[in-house]
Amino acid sequence: MPHLLVFNRSYYPDLGATGQLLTELCEDLVAHYGWQVTVVAGLPTVTVNGANGSGNGTGRSTGWGLVRRETVRGVVVLRAAGTRLTKARFVGRAANYVSYFASAVLAGGWACRPDVVMSLTDPPILGLAALAWARRWRVPFVFLCQDIFPEVAVLLEDFQSPTVNRLLQCINRLLIRNADKVVVLGETMGERLIIGKDADPGRLRVIHNWADCSAITPGEKRNPWSVATGLADRFVVMHSGNMGLSQNVDILLEVADRLRNDTDIMMAMVGDGAQRGALEAKAQSQELANVRFLPYQPKERLTESFAAADVFIISLKERLAGYIVPSKLYGILAAGRPYVAAVEEACEVAAITRKYECGLLAKPGDPDDLADKILTLYHDRDLASGLGANARRAALEFDRPIQVRAYYDLFRELRG
Numbered sequence: 001m002p003h004l005l006v007f008n009r010s011y012y013p014d015l016g017a018t019g020q021l022l023t024e025l026c027e028d029l030v031a032h033y034g035w036q037v038t039v040v041a042g043l044p045t046v047t048v049n050g051a052n053g054s055g056n057g058t059g060r061s062t063g064w065g066l067v068r069r070e071t072v073r074g075v076v077v078l079r080a081a082g083t084r085l086t087k088a089r090f091v092g093r094a095a096n097y098v099s100y101f102a103s104a105v106l107a108g109g110w111a112c113r114p115d116v117v118m119s120l121t122d123p124p125i126l127g128l129a130a131l132a133w134a135r136r137w138r139v140p141f142v143f144l145c146q147d148i149f150p151e152v153a154v155l156l157e158d159f160q161s162p163t164v165n166r167l168l169q170c171i172n173r174l175l176i177r178n179a180d181k182v183v184v185l186g187e188t189m190g191e192r193l194i195i196g197k198d199a200d201p202g203r204l205r206v207i208h209n210w211a212d213c214s215a216i217t218p219g220e221k222r223n224p225w226s227v228a229t230g231l232a233d234r235f236v237v238m239h240s241g242n243m244g245l246s247q248n249v250d251i252l253l254e255v256a257d258r259l260r261n262d263t264d265i266m267m268a269m270v271g272d273g274a275q276r277g278a279l280e281a282k283a284q285s286q287e288l289a290n291v292r293f294l295p296y297q298p299k300e301r302l303t304e305s306f307a308a309a310d311v312f313i314i315s316l317k318e319r320l321a322g323y324i325v326p327s328k329l330y331g332i333l334a335a336g337r338p339y340v341a342a343v344e345e346a347c348e349v350a351a352i353t354r355k356y357e358c359g360l361l362a363k364p365g366d367p368d369d370l371a372d373k374i375l376t377l378y379h380d381r382d383l384a385s386g387l388g389a390n391a392r393r394a395a396l397e398f399d400r401p402i403q404v405r406a407y408y409d410l411f412r413e414l415r416g
Contacts, residue, residue, distance in 0.1 A: 006119070115415050118142040147323065207403055238269075257367075333391045
């Protein structure tokens with residue numbers, strides 16, 4: 001039985017998009033392709049079945065100290081311990097990264113000999129551990145770039161260090177140069193690596209992120225979730241998912257301020273993240289009655305929560321096109337809803353929007369243009385409906401089984 005060893009701090013039951021996508025990939029490789037998969041992950045950051053830490057309700061946890069072993073739906077998970085400091089400041093994030101990295105290096109030795117080793121970019125130095133173990137076992141190494149460093153370090157507004165950025169640049173180049181294959185999430189990301197990191201084009205493989213089109217389907221706007229949240233009878237502009245440092249979510253409150261006199265329009269901020277607390281406080285101080293904050297929704301409720309939206313918002317800070325790809329796009333496509341994307345022209349989101357005609361593009365960082373695009377869809381419901389139908393058709397080309405198959409083909413190719 002072929003064996004894949006993966007390194008990434010976030011994994012089930014964590015709520016981040018990267019961890020959820022990785023969980024789906026690993027479970028499908030086990031269930032549909034007969035692979036053995038081991039993941040070196042961090043301790044969970046959320047409570048599942050009454051336990052916060054290693055418990056997950058799906059398997060028994062064994063081990064102690066720096067590494068704990070459990071099985072989650074057929075996937076062996078080695079939980080590498082690390083600090084759990086607040087992520088609100090750079091010092092806390094850095095300590096969490098470094099402590100997890102040290103434990104992950106040790107955890108790699110707990111795994112059986114793999115046929116392929118893969119690392120993601122959480123944290124950005126983690127690929128060094130994966131590369132070391134791949135060389136130790138003399139097996140192929142795959143570097144999956146969910147983010148590109150140090151370029152995304154501009155998000156760390158509380159800490160800017162040329163020395164740290166130079167170090168991240170060196171590490172990223174080393175990993176790209178030594179990887180047998182580098183997986184990128186789109187053509188723009190591939191171009192960024194070729195031009196800025198001297199990546200070998202022959203070693204790049206484009207595999208998009210995905211949504212599960214069987215789990216997220218177009219639904220009726222009036223449903224139990226929209227009724228319970230008071231959104232069933234409003235024109236809902238929704239931002240769903242992580243409210244983090246890359247999304248430029250501050251602009252959404254500026255848009256809400258411009259739309260406050262359109263009493264039929266409600267902006268729903270669904271999810272959590274580093275920026276949520278500050279956004280809630282700011283919305284309250286500005287008396288924005290047209291903004292609602294709602295908790296993260298589990299996967300089984302996404303069809304209903306997404307269906308409550310009349311239009312979604314996707315935003316990304318400028319100068320990040322190709323360095324980060326907003327994975328929330330694929331869930332929106334699966335839900336068959338139109339969106340307005342405030343992104344740069346080079347962004348993968350803009351390319352998909354133009355190709356499939358499934359949304360409108362707004363100038364990044366321009367709240368007036370974003371508000372105008374929202375009003376366009378508010379006044380032209382036929383346009384909104386047509387864009388939503390196109391979105392669902394586009395989603396089927398990025399469906400979960402198609403993208404998982406692309407990874408399987410890559411791993412099988414590397415095994416020879």
